[in-house]
Amino acid sequence: MKLRDLGEFPFLRRLRERLPADPRVLLGVGDDCAAVALPGTTVLTTDAMIEGVHFRREWTTLTMLGAKAFAINASDILAMGGEPTFALLSLGVPQDTEVEDLDAFFEGFLRAASDCGTALIGGNMSAAPCLMISVTLLGQLLHGVIARAGAKVGDDVYVTGTLGDAALGLRMLQEGRTDPSAEYVKERFLCPTVRFAVSRALAAWHLAHAMIDVSDGLLQDLGHLCEAGHVGAVIDAPALPLSPAYQTMLGKNHWDTALTGGEDYELLFTAAQAQREPIGQLSQTSHCPITRLGHIVSRPEGLTVRGSDGAPLTLARSGFDHFRQGRK
């Protein structure tokens, strides 16, 4: 059935009935506003996905798309050391959209949200020329904030997971590649992992001095972290964590994509050298690779990437700007 045949209000009524009861929500979907109590410090973020810019319908199921819309926002909350709590969803939907597709989108979004203890408390749906998803996510800070600023000279620089897979996956989707390595990196682009356990432990044990998520490429996001903290950094390219699929496709000495590719949604953080042992243990207990990439230096030293021989590499570009470079 098309959405225009069912209508907006009947759709929203059905959706409301699907939402689980949540004692934290004083008023949920269905009034002019949601109402909640938000003790302590609240962190908030908003991020959007637009058809033709961030995704194409033929690349992904709507369930995966819903999960990704949640994940890219959760990543920002986790990068502050926060725990996601409440979500609002603003949807622009073409009039001929199938109700089943929208149901699938909400299934993916709500399942991903529920996995992180998050309730959908409000939203908005309107007609649009293409599918547009804008999410606002709230989180609570149980153990203080981990901001971008805060890196100290001498800190180690760490990143979770592997880098460059999402950018490579996007390229494989654009080129229509289907071999096993391509399938792996495509999934990394379409279904980013939410690093919930690592963020929670870093926050609870006060391990990280500064943190950001890698959404626009390692170098660009590390640049933001250095700028905010008035520091520089040295990264050893051979230390970059590359997936087997990445190495199969590009070779283990191709670092450009890992350094500049966007949308990995991994956590990039700095920590004192004294924390190497607990961070190693955290990597094991959370079953998440956490790789030491380099260290923080003073601001005048800038941001340097060293190759196998320890000499600085010269890089063509540093990351992604939505407007400077044509998007995909």
Add this chain to the structure above:
Amino acid sequence: MKLRDLGEFPFLRRLRERLPADPRVLLGVGDDCAAVALPGTTVLTTDAMIEGVHFRREWTTLTMLGAKAFAINASDILAMGGEPTFALLSLGVPQDTEVEDLDAFFEGFLRAASDCGTALIGGNMSAAPCLMISVTLLGQLLHGVIARAGAKVGDDVYVTGTLGDAALGLRMLQEGRTDPSAEYVKERFLCPTVRFAVSRALAAWHLAHAMIDVSDGLLQDLGHLCEAGHVGAVIDAPALPLSPAYQTMLGKNHWDTALTGGEDYELLFTAAQAQREPIGQLSQTSHCPITRLGHIVSRPEGLTVRGSDGAPLTLARSGFDHFRQGRK
């Protein structure tokens, strides 16, 4: 200068420098998340405006568009008896957008926000095929919530301002009309009034039992209020507040547009009969018309509109559904 020539990050840096310091904001625009303390009960809403669906660029200045993007969200907060506090803004922007136009948009948005004591604390900007604005607005409840539910049988039904002007204004914009009456209603569509003082007083003095803003048309929104409160309502069409421009254009006995036209963003509320005097005083002190339209009846009596002779009117349609009817 085009946005693609300036770039996203330089634009955001300029914007950040324009934002006034706000002691309530622990971390504002520029980190992965904003961080704020939100004591008491927080109300939240999200609403979007999409080029070609909700507006056309040739109809409006970008400054007016920014102010309206704030106003339509503020209206939802005010309809709960809340005071707007913090905003997040998710923008989809065509790559060839002029930086000056974006500056104008932010000028309108920030001025409207500041007039209501609201700080912009976060946002997101991405490339898009058309201009898309999604706002999330937070508010605080100082005096308890005024929900949609809560109307009591025997309550009076009130509305602020005048009805139907925005729908008429939209029609005038579509038809390219420029006479003085047309100009008045066009402005009512493009620049809805934020009923801040009335909402604040209704909340502080606990005058309203139930409230909603009129965004989809009086009958539809009154229907939502009745549904939520398990009540019915009787409305007297001759009591509908019609602007002089409306009466000039449609005549004083044309009620359809006032009953079903959307986007007026006036406040519709119910109150006990004993409150007629304070509500009359509030109308005077706030310089805002507040009109008694009818009263609440029991649920089985449903929703009735009576004409000049007191007999029920038969209506062709009850309001606006974004998907059922082609939008504009």
